[in-house]
Amino acid sequence: MFASTIENNVLELLPHVEFRGQITTVTTKSQVLFAVQYLSDQPVLGFDTETRPRFSSGRMYMPALLQLSDGNRAFLIHLKKTGLPPEIQAILSNPAIIKAGAAIKDDIAGLQRYASFEPAGFTDLQDMVREYGIVEKSVKKMSAIILGKRISKSQQITNWEAYPLSNAQAIYAATDAYVCYCIYNKLIAHSNEKKTPRQRMYEEILVSADSLLRDESDHVANMANVSALIKEKFNFWWVGFYRVDSKAKELILGPFQGPAACTRIPFGRGVCGTCWQQRKTIIVPDVEKFPGHIACSSRSRSEIVVPVFDRERNVRAVLDIDSEKINTFDQMDRQYLEELTGLFKNNY
Structure with missing residues (x-):
């Protein structure tokens, strides 16, 4: 049975989790087609986006990066270079492919600023964990409670519009999508522990x-x-x-x-x-x-x-x-x- 919450001092004692699979950067049409060919065959994908941080009110930046991971590979799609191609939109609109992420409403709205598409197959982990009595909503704390692993947020406020990304940024971005994939699958495996x-x-x-x-x-x-x-x-x-x-x-x-x-x-x-x-x-x-x-x-x-x-x-x-x-x-x-x-x- 999962705990409903976790204290920060307990979280800091947990082992660190980091994506160690293959990270593929997507910036060209051919790379988009390769990514889509691979991702279209996966039933579940971890989903996340990264946006250039704002340090003052005013301008709203569009998402700079779209991350999708099946647990073995992670694709980092540089939206400033690719836009949101129809092939990627097809994945985001495919109800047969589960896209699991946290607070996905804002992510989807950001992506729709690139192109209008009908989202389907999305699962918001923040809603999903409530069925298990978990009240924490951040990916960091959900990871700690469900996976027993601690993720780093050290790269969260870096410039995601930069290209190429630093190695630390790439690992951070891939890990976020990977962890969402793992959380979803762990919850599904423990579906008998859902709370009324x-x-x-x-x-x-x-x-x-x-x-x-x-x-x-x-x-x-x-x-x-x-x-x-x-x-x-x-x-x-x-x-x-x-x-x-x-x-x-x-x-x-x-x-x-x-x-x-x-x-x-x-x-x-x-x-x-x-x-x-x-x-x-x-x-x-x-x-x-x-x-x-x-x-x-x-x-x-x-x-x-x-x-x-x-x-x-x-x-x-x-x-x-x-x-x-x-x-x-x-x-x-x-x-x-x-x-x-x-x-x-x-x-x-």
Whole structure:
């Protein structure tokens, strides 16, 4: 299973990846025809473009380089010399040839400034990785998560309109297309690890919550943000926290999203009090069938309550989520919500 994100300090420890296949520079008509003959036989191609960097607002440069790679060879097409020939357009319009790249919308728009063509067969890796619960979007981080390899971006802001390219530029450009090819194939090989939309939503919440809680020690602020993240993503009827008052043996209403709620809940009473007492997550498919259920709202039909532990495994609060529909929550919700509440232990 792929990680959803990766820290920069971890990424920097990964082995470097560099394209070591054959790099072919394309600047003439005959070279275009040779490249097209080879590329037309490949079912999948890594795709990328390079554009001269801008250091001020104003002029927009057209793409200078088009890179296509099948993993063994990489073709670097110098667009300033070749334009976008009909033979290359045919590849870009062929639905039978997968062209895998990242943020391809801008790349395609740039190429269409050379010639109008109908793009087909393109796969944006940024969209594809979401199905696996990966929230990172840069090729650098996608490579690290999926391939376990680090790519260099040292040549990114060099002049791509220069000819000939330096050896470092050629390797950099070829590597970008090659890595896109490898990422696509690795994801296809692991298609059984795709996440459901609900799982992806939880993955996104976890990343956001981890970022928000990491440097904030105030419990109320953290509970407020986590409640907002869940409510915004799922729009459950009610999302919030009850804080433990050990002396009064009560749960006291904390930050929440939704209508007014019960202010105090005794230890062992209702779903929240039972969760505190039993020190475990409780899933209630139908609240009307839960003995002793405290009806703060008649619109609540199903519920999940998750304990919030400190470092010593003391229950310090509970996360309560209510739905207007029965059977809303299952073990998948439990797994992600327990991981989410686990982020609080570093704050206590």
